[in-house]
Amino acid sequence: MTTTAQTTIARTIAAELELRPAQIEASLDLFAEGATVPFVARYRKERTGNLDEVQLRQIAERHQYLTELEDRRQTVLTEIDAQGKLTADLRAKILACQQKTELEDLYLPYRPKRRTRATMAKEKGLEPLAQQIEALNLSGRKANLSQAAQAFVKPDQGVMSVSDALQGAADILAEQVAERAELRRYVRDRLLQQGQFTASIKKDHPEGTTKYEMYRAYRATGRAIASHNLLALLRGEREGILKVGLEVEPEPILHHLEKRLIKTPVPEVRQFYRTLIQDAYSRLMKPSLTSEVMTEKKAWADEVSIQTFEANLKNLLLSPPAGMKPTLGVDPGFRTGCKVAAVDGTGKFLEYQTVFPHQSARQRQQAAETLAGLIRKHHIELIAIGNGTASRETDAFVGEVLKTLSNPPVKVFVNESGASIYSASEVAAAEFPDLDVTVRGAISIARRLQDPLAELVKIDPKSIGVGQYQHDVDQKRLRQKLDETIESCVNYVGVDLNMASRELLTYVSGLTPAVANNIVEFRNSNGAFQSRRDLLKVKKLGPKAFEQAAGFLRIRNGKNPLDNTAVHPESYGIVDAIAADLAIPVTQLPQAANRLQRLDIQKYTTATAGELTLRDILQELEKPGRDPRQQFTYARFQEGINDITDLKPGMTLEGSVTNVTNFGAFVDIGVHQDGLVHISQMADRFVSDPNDIVKVGQVVTVRVLEVDPKLKRIGLSMRAAS
Numbered sequence: 026m027t028t029t030a031q032t033t034i035a036r037t038i039a040a041e042l043e044l045r046p047a048q049i050e051a052s053l054d055l056f057a058e059g060a061t062v063p064f065v066a067r068y069r070k071e072r073t074g075n076l077d078e079v080q081l082r083q084i085a086e087r088h089q090y091l092t093e094l095e096d097r098r099q100t101v102l103t104e105i106d107a108q109g110k111l112t113a114d115l116r117a118k119i120l121a122c123q124q125k126t127e128l129e130d131l132y133l134p135y136r137p138k139r140r141t142r143a144t145m146a147k148e149k150g151l152e153p154l155a156q157q158i159e160a161l162n163l164s165g166r167k168a169n170l171s172q173a174a175q176a177f178v179k180p181d182q183g184v185m186s187v188s189d190a191l192q193g194a195a196d197i198l199a200e201q202v203a204e205r206a207e208l209r210r211y212v213r214d215r216l217l218q219q220g221q222f223t224a225s226i227k228k229d230h231p232e233g234t235t236k237y238e239m240y241r242a243y244r245a246t247g248r249a250i251a252s253h254n255l256l257a258l259l260r261g262e263r264e265g266i267l268k269v270g271l272e273v274e275p276e277p278i279l280h281h282l283e284k285r286l287i288k289t290p291v292p293e294v295r296q297f298y299r300t301l302i303q304d305a306y307s308r309l310m311k312p313s314l315t316s317e318v319m320t321e322k323k324a325w326a327d328e329v330s331i332q333t334f335e336a337n338l339k340n341l342l343l344s345p346p347a348g349m350k351p352t353l354g355v356d357p358g359f360r361t362g363c364k365v366a367a368v369d370g371t372g373k374f375l376e377y378q379t380v381f382p383h384q385s386a387r388q389r390q391q392a393a394e395t396l397a398g399l400i401r402k403h404h405i406e407l408i409a410i411g412n413g414t415a416s417r418e419t420d421a422f423v424g425e426v427l428k429t430l431s432n433p434p435v436k437v438f439v440n441e442s443g444a445s446i447y448s449a450s451e452v453a454a455a456e457f458p459d460l461d462v463t464v465r466g467a468i469s470i471a472r473r474l475q476d477p478l479a480e481l482v483k484i485d486p487k488s489i490g491v492g493q494y495q496h497d498v499d500q501k502r503l504r505q506k507l508d509e510t511i512e513s514c515v516n517y518v519g520v521d522l523n524m525a526s527r528e529l530l531t532y533v534s535g536l537t538p539a540v541a542n543n544i545v546e547f548r549n550s551n552g553a554f555q556s557r558r559d560l561l562k563v564k565k566l567g568p569k570a571f572e573q574a575a576g577f578l579r580i581r582n583g584k585n586p587l588d589n590t591a592v593h594p595e596s597y598g599i600v601d602a603i604a605a606d607l608a609i610p611v612t613q614l615p616q617a618a619n620r621l622q623r624l625d626i627q628k629y630t631t632a633t634a635g636e637l638t639l640r641d642i643l644q645e646l647e648k649p650g651r652d653p654r655q656q657f658t659y660a661r662f663q664e665g666i667n668d669i670t671d672l673k674p675g676m677t678l679e680g681s682v683t684n685v686t687n688f689g690a691f692v693d694i695g696v697h698q699d700g701l702v703h704i705s706q707m708a709d710r711f712v713s714d715p716n717d718i719v720k721v722g723q724v725v726t727v728r729v730l731e732v733d734p735k736l737k738r739i740g741l742s743m744r745a746a747s
Contacts, residue, residue, distance in 0.1 A: 051073050101131070226268075343478065377468075380392035442489050615648065662695030689704045
């Protein structure tokens with residue numbers, strides 16, 4: 026691509042995002058140099074003008090789209106020019122395109138085609154007749170169409186009659202109408218704005234037998250349909266239950282097309298054109314454009330769903346950690362017992378036991394003794410109880426045991442969504458090849474409480490239970506956005522280089538899966554890293570990867586205290602200069618916050634570190650190694666409320682938000698079935714976006730509105746009781 030084209034793309038993005046072209050060009054240059062979004066956002070603020078991750082990702086996405094558009098534009102220009110049909114006007118229109126759809130509309134008449142009714146008519150020599158009729162329409166001259174067509178009746182070419190000739194000419198003109206870019210744009214916009222999505226349940230599904238009952242006789246305009254409704258319609262259609270369509274009133278469209286196309290006052294020619302316009306619309310334009318609009322609206326619904334998933338995943342990954350303390354993970358069960366796994370303050374597996382507290386009194390007593398023994402033996406400070414089957418009964422049992430201890434640990438319910446997926450995964454098998462999958466699940470539950478981010482990155486995000494129609498959306502796009510979300514969260518928090526798993530290291534800026542694996546192997550062979558610089562000894566980890574990754578990796582109790590901060594090694598010299606000027610060791614800088622705030626930071630600027638970076642450095646020095654996540658809190662479920670049948674309307678309960686959707690939020694209140702707080706019940710005011718009110722992992726107080734044990738539905742409210 027030419028430099029001029031790149032400059033044009035940068036200016037276009039700058040105008041769209043209301044940024045300076047220099048910011049766009051600097052960002053694109055950094056990406057071209059191999060810099061990651063987290064690195065640029067954190068350590069190259071001066072070059073980009075302090076752009077954040079959201080803006081940088083928008084720049085990267087728009088650059089990719091516009092680059093692909095430019096490449097396609099050049100292909101289209103070349104192919105039309107090769108046909109000898111590239112006029113100055115057409116070239117100008119193609120060069121002005123800013124959307125792929127617009128470009129493809131312009132290219133459509135020149136695209137190589139399979140055989141159509143129009144191409145077959147041309148093969149029969151009927152194109153001159155079509156041109157004659159078009160000229161008659163434009164001039165308004167009177168003419169006898171049958172007489173004009175008589176000269177084209179040629180049985181040896183398959184034109185058996187005047188009617189055949191006129192039909193062939195109409196087919197040619199209809200295709201020309203259907204391929205005119207401005208007319209396609211009008212019909213497409215009409216379908217988008219005025220079209221109605223319709224749905225009905227097929228006859229072989231009697232009333233009340235499907236989960237799609239609300240769509241039995243459904244209509245919604247394209248501009249008003251909710252994204253989750255559209256995805257539900259398309260899922261129902263794929264499952265063979267729903268019949269889905271997109272309908273639009275044809276008369277206004279046909280009237281517009283006739284007004285644009287029919288120029289002659291001659292009744293015979295006008296009627297001929299009305300008929301071919303009707304054919305062009307119903308046979309050619311409507312089917313293809315309906316499919317395009319369906320695809321466009323599906324892409325829109327996908328994007329909304331993915332954005333919701335992104336927000337939920339981000340909030341879940343950034344859930345406050347309970348801390349790296351000795352923890353028991355309990356995977357509850359009735360018949361098969363409860364798997365109890367102990368991990369130490371680094372997450373290292375220590376021991377597991379299977380106990381049976383829900384069988385006989387004797388087994389319950391044995392289970393209590395075993396549990397108490399594990400707590401004492403490993404100095405347990407936290408107990409993580411999975412929230413699946415038998416969780417409330419197990420919680421009651423654990424509570425009984427804790428009452429017998431002088432210094433009992435804190436017990437917390439942990440959402441175990443995806444734990445079984447992890448347990449059976451290659452990652453878990455590599456970590457614990459000799460352990461049963463259920464024991465692996467208990468370990469994962471314990472680690473989730475210690476540090477949700479470090480453990481959840483090992484699981485496919487689609488299995489964590491915070492998405493909305495995640496299996497129905499564009500899977501490539503979903504994977505891309507979820508990977509970006511995980512990358513953002515991991516680098517925002519930072520990673521302990523000496524404790525991180527391969528999976529966690531993979532998401533660190535600049536590290537590939539192969540390099541992450543090499544880091545773990547180096548650590549296993551040589552012991553804990555003592556310095557960030559030791560990373561350069563790792564196989565395949567060169568200077569560029571070191572530059573991108575080092576600032577996000579932490580080393581506790583290493584040789585250099587700055588290795589446990591977000592200060593990048595390239596700026597260590599600045600910190601040394603500050604410490605020297607203040608005449609104190611680097612280790613004492615956190616105690617000199619007042620003096621740090623009074624520094625003349627202009628004195629310490631360098632080629633790579635300006636005022637923005639220096640302020641980040643000073644902030645980091647005041648609180649080195651701080652965890653940016655919020656303080657740990659957890660929901661306390663009400664005693665005696667263990668099952669959906671225990672619920673009564675009017676009850677006020679505490680719970681934890683497990684998922685946020687476009688229509689509300691699901692809340693775990695400790696009865697094995699999440700309740701729904703509909704968007705209309707989220708606040709004593711109008712709410713347009715549930716994410717403005719709650720987030721995944723948030724502890725909330727709710728009131729029970731309605732309970733349906735048969736359908737396992739719980740309606741909740743966060744509004745004040747009337």
